[in-house]
Amino acid sequence: MLSFYNTLTKKNEEFKPINSPNVSMYICGPTVYDYFHVGNARTFVLADVIRKYLEYKGYNVKFVMNVTDIDDKIIKKANEEKNSTIDVATKYSIAFFEDLKNLRIKEATLYPKATDHIEDMINMIKTLVDKGFAYNVNGNVFFDVKRYKFYGKLSGKNIDELESGARVEINESKLQPLDFALWKKAKEGEPFWDSPWGKGRPGWHIECSAMGCKHLGETFDIHAGGNDLIFPHHENEIAQSEAATNKPFANYWIHFGFLNINKEKMSKSLGNFFTAREILEKFSPEAIRLFFLQAHYRGPLDFTDELLASAEKGLEKIKNLQDTIKNRLKKSNQKGVIPEFDFDSFEQKFNGVMDDDFNTPQAVSIIFDFIREINKAIAENNSIHIDFYKKINNFMEKIAGSVLGITKDKSLQTERDSLLEDKLIEILLDIRFKAKREKNYPLADEIRNKLVEVGITIKDTKDGTDYFRDN
RNA sequence: GGCGGCGUGGCCAAGUGGUCUAAGGCGAAGGUCUGCAAAACCUUUAUUCGUCGGUUCGAAUCCGACCGCCGCCUCCA
Structure with a gap:
């Protein structure tokens, strides 16, 4: 029985999909204004493992990851590079897909782009305006957080306390500081779309609501993203979507811990980040994945070259076993012995720990236990039947390969x-x-x-x- | 100020009431195997879980206080 921590309820809950065996899962993808960093990579890898584990368990997962291809930061970048927003978005989208592939992340079912869904967003905003949840001020449309009485339910925040925090930008045209933009009026020279409120572009939060609803339904199973998206992004998504549809937006919310540099959050705004592609030049994707998986997904994790190097070292144990198997599969005969080995108990242990809030560190430890026992079995026998190696190979491919992605990539192997x-x-x-x-x-x-x-x-x-x- | 998280061996990191004298990886030391290697395996490396109290037959795990660190509250995975 799979259960995991739900940010919405703040406790572990048994996973019950709306329409089993189908599972609908949405993860907030990148704003394509730059190469993504290792912190983003952690989120993407962890979401990938959760998705693959669900598939391993027999679920049919519709995995949607959005690409934000219009946004203030893209406009800024376009101005800096003296380029169009479309060119910027295209350039970094291509890089994004390359990096995902190099990290051995399985392709999503769908990568909806914001600019392909302007119509859907406008419709949702219209509904919100009609219902009185949103208001138009000179071509800027804002969501009125006071009108949605559950505002704060995801992040555990309370509107009045937030206001007293006084860190929110003062904007004269808003009814209250926490109100956020659904539609932004275009300034001179900015890209725009026509809308009932004039020329402009969608606010950031509305795209996930509109695209999530469109591709996964008004209520879907899992919504995932980094910790910092809890507030305000996901809080706002919930407010908009639920105000518009009167239905729960997502049933389960999963949030990933941060990757830190010297205990400090790695982020583009702090400038203390490494791009995923930089790191991929120094370390193998499997080692990077192993490094991420050796810590729990909800906790913070410090990033250093030394730690990556030790993961790379650990990965060699896995590679060595794979190499051995590969050799033996080539030449082992049909006559040797088949050592006693309880493959099932390892798989059950693996399932047990993954079912308990995706405990990948323990899952990894089970893989290493397995490898040690297997190495022992191989060393203790003189001539081993080829079927034994096939079984080992199947186990490794099924668990360490297909779910965790920490085995050596086969496609690379065969080419060589x-x-x-x-x-x-x-x-x-x-x-x-x-x-x-x-x-x-x-x-x-x-x-x-x-x-x-x-x-x-x-x-x-x-x-x-x-x-x-x-x- | 509000909300949340964290502090476990040399390093990373699971474990959250008894099976814990605490998994797994890296590192270090010794050994087995080998002509020598490499790999692998074995042994050793935390009687202890930030500090101090409390609850309990029993706590790393629950409660309280204190110390230290971090995140969110502003764009951010």
């Missing part, structure tokens, strides 16, 4: 392997084996060293010599 290369290596290993048998160690070592020079490492084992290519 050529049959001819394999045969040549095997010929050399055969010669080396004979040399060893005749105690001609200088020749044996020479072969090994020469292979290392071209990026092939070999390991002598009870079942012959394994070899693998360095990545």
Whole structure:
């Protein structure tokens, strides 16, 4: 039974989809005005793992991630780069998709763009104006937070206290400072769309409401995003959507903890950030994912090169096992033994911890326990039946691969392997084996060293010599 | 000021009332295997969970106080 923490109710709840086995899930995607940073990457990877775990459990997940392609920051960037907002958005959208792919994040079912949904947003704003939840001041339309009596229910904030905080921008035209823009009047030279309130563009919050409702329904299952979106973004989404539809917007709200630099939030506005693509140049996507998954999704996590390096090191354990399996699958015969091994109990443990608020650190520890036991089983037996390796491979692919994404990427592997290369290596290993048998160690070592020079490492084992290519 | 979170071994990080003398990864030390390697495996590395009190038969886990750190309340994953 899967249960996880719901920000809306502030407790763990059993997950009951509206229309099982279908699950509707929305995650706030990027505003494409720059490359996204590692903090964003954490959110995207974690959402990816949750989505994949749901799929692993048999749910059919409709996973929607929006792309905000019109917004103040894009306009600003366009001015800086002396470019059009469309060019800026296009450039960084392309980069966004590349980075997602490089992080081994599964493609969403849909990536709706804000500019493709202006009509839907205008309609929702119209409804809000008609119902008296929103008001127009000179072509700017604001949501009246006082009219929506549950305002603050997600973030646990109270309107009056927020006002006394006095950090909210003073804007003469608003009824109260917390009111937020649904529609912004276009200034000179800014991109605009026609609307009943004149030329302008949508406010930031309305797009998620409009696109969520359109693609997932007025009420959907899961809405996820980073911690800092709880207020005001998600609070505002709830207010708008529920005021417009009279229905609950999303049933479960999941929020991810921050990635910090020296205990401080990594953010574009603080300038202490690394882009995901920078980090991908230094570390493998699997190591980055492992690093994220070794901490709980709701807590903060400090980011340093040292920590990434230790994740990269840990990942080698996984890779080494995969390499071993790959070798054995190639040559193991049908005659060896099949060691006793309880694959099911590992899978059950994995399910158990993931069902409990997606405890990925424990899930990872189970993978490592599994690897240790498997390595032991392999070491203890002289000749192992190929079926055993197939089972190991299936387990790893199913759990560590498909759900967590911390196994070595297969597509990369197959590209690098050529049959001819394999045969040549095997010929050399055969010669080396004979040399060893005749105690001609200088020749044996020479072969090994020469292979290392071209990026092939070999390991002598009870079942012959394994070899693998360095990545 | 309001709201929320956190403080566990050298580092990272699970665990939230008994199975905890506390998982897993990294690091360190020793060992097994090997012609030597590599990998793997084994052993050791927190009788202790920020501090001080309390509740309880029993607490890292609940309560209180204190110390320290961080986030949201403004665009932000």
